[in-house]
Every structure is written in C-alpha cells, then in structure tokens.
Amino acid sequence: MKIAIGADHGGVDLKDAVKTYLIEQGLEVEDFGTNSNESCDYPIYGEKVGEAVSFGDCDRGIVICGTGLGISMAANKVPGIRCAVCTNEFMAAMSREHNDANVLALGARVLGEGLAMRIVKVWLDTEFAGGRHQRRIDKIHDIEKKYTKS
Template sequence: MKIALGSDHGGFHLKEMIKRYLEERGIGYRDFGTNSTESVDYPEFGMKVAEAVVSGEYDRGIVCCGTGIGISISANKVPGVRCAVVSDTYSAQMSREHNNANILALGERVVGAGLALKIVEVWLETEFAGGRHERRVNQIGDIEKKYKG
C-alpha cells in the first residue's frame, strides 16, 4: 500500500507522527508538504494529495490541518475523491467499509495523538464492504459527473 500525505501548518506535527507510524510498519508514503509550521494555505496540500490518489499513483491519502475540515473540503473538490473527516475509530471503520473513503482527514487541534494514530490504524486496515454500499458509492460518482460539465 502506498499513502499520499499532506498537511498545512496546523496539521504539520500530526502528519510527522503519522509518517513515523507508517515507517515503523513498512508502509510506503510520499509527503506532499508542508514542511514546517510556517503559515500556508491548506487547499494547495489537499489538492496535491487528492490528485495523487485519483491518478492511481497512491492507494489512499491522509491529510491534516487544524480541524481536518478545510483540507477535506479542498480534497473533495477533486472528482473521484471521497475524503472523510474522522475523529473516532468507529467513523474511521465506517468511512472505509460503507463509503470507500480514499482519503482520511484529521484535525491536529481536535484529535489527540494516540487517538489519531489508532484512527489511522483502523482506517488503513479496513476494507470496503462492497455490496449495497458499492451502489451508493457509484451514485456519488454519478453526482460528480452531473456537475463536472
């Protein structure tokens, strides 16, 4: 599995912790930035990760900002992305099983480090259930097509 990572300044420390977590487990990743706590704009990094995932170069993505909200909104603007803001392990599991979320968004100022890493673990280990959920995920894709122009 290959993971695309990105954050703004508000999620930088959490992204760095996630990198260490992935390294310890031998999971490949690429860090799309940012590389410090200097103020930057989250849409740039949400888009970079989203494009990397949609291209197929990376299997999934993880993005972080202060709350996870802004960077997730940005990532979700890229057609084919299903980015879920998650702050508990049950939602992490359901975002994969039912929604086939391909990007996970976390808020450094919202979720503590231990919980965040447990969320990442559950999210990475959970597979899409398919079945009736596949029909619904396909309907999301149909909505994207309708508004793509």
C-alpha cells in the same frame, strides 16, 4: 500500499508523526508537505494529496489541518476523491466499510496523537464491504459526473 500525506501548518507536527507511524508499519509514504509551522494554505495540500490518489500514483491519502474540515473540502474537490473527516475509530471504520473513503482527514487541534494513530490504523485495516454500499458509491460518482465539465 502507498500513502499520500499532506498538511498545512496546523497539521504539520501530526503529519510527521503519522508519516513515521506509516513507515514503521512498512508502508510507502509520499509526503506532499508542508514541512514548516509557517502559515500556509490548506487547499494546496488537499489538492496535491487528492490528485495523487485520483491519478493512481498513491493508493490512499491522509490530509491534516487544524480541524480536518478545510483540507477535506479541498481534497473532495478532486474528482474521484471520497475524503472523510474522522474523529474516532468507529467513524474511520465506517468511512472505509460503507463509503470506501480513499482519503482520511484528521484535525490536529481536535485529536491527540494517540487517538489519531488508532484512527489511522483502523482506517488502513478496514476493507470496503461492497454490496449495497457500492450502489451508493456509484450514486456519489453519478453526482460528480453530473457537475464535472468534460
């Protein structure tokens, strides 16, 4: 599995720790930055990770900013992205099992590193349940198509 990862200055330290964890798990990681604590704009990194997943260059993505909120909003603007902000393992499991989230958003100022790693592990290990949940994903896709200019 290939994971796209990106963060702004508020999430760069956690991004680096998550990247190390992913590599230790034997996963391929494409790092879209930032690589500095210098102030930068989270939409850049949310979009880059979202595009990598949407275009099929990466299987899933992880985005990190101070709260996970802003960068998730940016990632969710990319067609085909279902980015979920998760603050605990239950949310991580449900985002995958019920919502087939393909991007995980974490808040570096909200989570400690240990909890963040547990969330990442659960999110990676949980499969989409399909069934009645697929119908709901299809409805989300229909909304996206309705508002996407072609």
